[in-house]
Amino acid sequence: MPRNRRITAAVAVASISLLASACTGQSGTAATDDPDAETTISFWHGWSGPAEVKALQKVVDGFEKAHPNIHVKLVGNINDDKLNQALRAGGSNGPDVVSSFTTANIGKFCSSGAFADLKPFIEKSKLDLDEIIPKPMLDYTQFEGTRCALPLLGDAYGLYYNKDAFEKAGIKSPPKTWSEFAEVAKKLTKTKGDSYEQLGFMPNYHGYETVVDHYMSQWDHAYFDKDGKSNIAKDPAFAEMFTYQKKLVDDLGGFEKLEKYRNTFGDEWGAKHPFQTGQVAMQLDGEWRLGMAQDAGVKFEIGTAPLPVADDEVEDYGKGFLSGTIIGIAPQSKKQNAAWELVKYLTTDTKAVVSFANAIHNVPSTFAALKSPDLKVDPGFETFLEIAQNPKSNTPPAAVNGSAYQVTLQDFGYQYESGKVKDLKAGLEKTAAQIDRDIEQAK
Amino acid sequence: MSTATNAPALAHALRAKRRRSALRTAAFMSPWLIGFGFFFAYPLVSTVYFSFMKYDGFGVPSFRGLGNWSYVFSDYPMFWPAMRNTLWLVVVMVTCRVVFGLGVGVLITKIKTGTGLFRTLFYLPYLAPPVAATLAFVFLLNPGTGPVNSVLGGLGLPTPGWFTDPTWSKPALTMLAVWGVGDLMVIFMAALLDVPKEQYEAAELDGTSAWQRFRYVTLPNISPIVMFAVVTGVIQTMQYYTQPLVAGKVASGIIGGSGQQFEPGYPDKSTLTLPQLVYNLGFQRFDYGSACVVALVLFALSMAFTALLMRRRGGLIQAGD
Secondary structure, three states: OOOHHHHHHHHHHHHOOOOOOOOOOOOOOOOOOOOOOOOOEEEEOOOOHHHHHHHHHHHHHHHHHOOEEEEEEOOOOOOOOHHEEEEEEEOOOOEEEEEEEHHHHHHHHHHOOOOOHHHHHHHHHOOOHHHOOHHHHHOOEEEEEEOOEEEEEEEEEEEEEEEHHHHHHHOOOOEEEEHHHHHHHHHOOOOEOOOOEEEEEEOOOOOOOOHHHHHOOOOOOEEEEOOEOOOOOOHHHHHHHHHHHHHHHHOOHHHHHHHHOOOOOOOOOOOOOHHHOOOOEEEEEHHHHHHHHHHHHOOOOOOEEOEOOOOHHHHHHHOOEEEEEEEEEOOOOOOOHHHHHHHHHHHHHHHHHHHHHHHOOOOOHHHHHOOOOOOOOOOOOOHHHHHHHHOOOOOOOOOOOHHHHHHHHHHHHHHOOOOOOOOOOHHHHHHHHHHHHHHHOOO | OOOHHHHHHHHHHHHHHHHHHHHHHHHHHHHHHHHHHHHHHHHHHHHHHHHOOOOOOOOEEOOOOHHHHHHHHHHOOOHHOOOOOOHHHHHHHHHHHHHHHHHHHHHHHOOOOOOOHHHHHHHHHHHHHHHHHHHHHHOOOOOOOOHHHHHHHHHOOOOOOHHOOHHHHHHHHHHHHHHHHHHHHHHHHHHHOOOOOHHHHHHHOOOOOOHHHHHHHHHEEEEEEEEHHHHHHHHHOOOOOOHHHHHHHOOHHHHHHHHOOOOOOOOOOOOOHHHHHHHHHHHOOOHHHHHHHHHHHHHHHHHHHHHHHHHHHHHHHHHHH
């Protein structure tokens, strides 16, 4: 009996100590360090691939050359969990410059003070961000007027298509509206027994990047109303998108059949990606797919285009979903002025932005870099540069509880596409109420 | 007279001796007391405290009363599915593991040749890292390309969706847990070999069947070990995190992108467990207060199950004794 009590106690400790490890909040203060003094700052980032780390090191080398008094220690492979722990704990070993791939968490980073407010630094440097950075990228790096981050390169999403398959099916150009898209997807689909020889498009929400918010970016929509309440049940764009996607699922063979086929796909980040193997003829994806597909040695010609838009919004064709890496300053850093020099360099120095974008095949995050003659633009890549600059391109608004509302909506999407939920209106109303309740809890 | 004058002095000396003894005991216990206080009492008290607070991990905690409790039990959509899944796994997975572990233990103690080989073969899966083992199972049970469904299909049998089907995801996790039953096999083998042979000989002289010998000789003798396996199994299952998370992530197709949003519990919340909620609330939604509520629910459940089983164990020991 005592032995079991000890075991129980150990279990309790394991589960509870996880939660009680951090309770020291801190707040940012005005920076007082001398940016011209000899110093070493620490930059925590999420890149882990050898090529990416090498590319970042090269850009940082350029910074150190321009600022010989500031030395930069790079700490890679940092995800948001590690970052949050460090920002909560503070201390001299923590980061000075911080970055995250999760744009959806900007609401939490800015509202909680986890990232320092950059406004004083931007004003001191007299930067007019509207003239430097495209508006959608400025939007996803601030929350309710607090700018606590800047974009460090971006990702733009568009349509990839197999030109050879298009030619064989007699399709002359990529579809511009969702109706055209459905027709093209059906034309490109070739069945084989109870599966497919080639699927025109994998519409299921688990088809890698075919998630709810990526689809939604192609409808004129608003996730929240002016009072900050969920708008998904009131804005008809959401019902239109869910109805369209469900019909596409049914038209292409039905949820079960598509799911079974989806399970034959290779890893999204590997050479066996279904678009690269020819299992699907069209793919919604980010700009990185182009380089990955070329590296995988695909045997067909790849076409790129913006994603289609709603039939009655043809004038918006050319827009797309945007996201990207965000970078800011740790509020507890004692070297914030030096840290700002690095942040400013990485996000606004055209040469640095172009060099890094060229190396990791991302979309540059400044107007000057997007237009730079030094930017390596492979055939097909211009599409993503144009999407990034399109004023109608968008990303879901930040919320105080991070991406929770997107996950809730995505969860509803699974239930609707699989037929588990049949009443779309009631389902959207219930989901909206849940989103509001979750946000209320987080406030 | 002298007795009367000596009595207070004697009492004083006795009290001093007791005090010294108590101090000595405390000194010997101090390492454990410090550890207990630092690693158990303080976190427990903190968890209770934070369960009544609004705290996002960065700012200053503020009092919220029963708000977090009400949110978790009434409004958090993942709580009840996770509770049902956890209880399902406690009942089914623990039972399967104990029965299978005992069965393998009995078989291996009976066989005459190749004992070492079979022991090794059955124990090896337990050494596989949980993430690697789960990945292997998701691959083997892939409904599109997995060899298991290829064989089932070839035999004309139904081919379940396994980790992609809410009905089959928990049975698939149970299969994974049963595959790694080597730990229980070893302790059951030790217990089985410890049963006095004379009792079996006496039972045989009485003309008992093999089942009767197992039921009336083996089981009473090993019942404390069975109870140990059940209690530790229940506690482990309450902490079940890695395998369902990895299986859900891989089967859903979302495994790599750092910025990708992942809904835990794929498919359809069927692999959600309570520890995943602690992570989801605390580290993805920045709601430490509600995460503490779930942690306390886990703690209470673990205690309740353990207490229940310990009471039951008393009866079994008596039967065994």
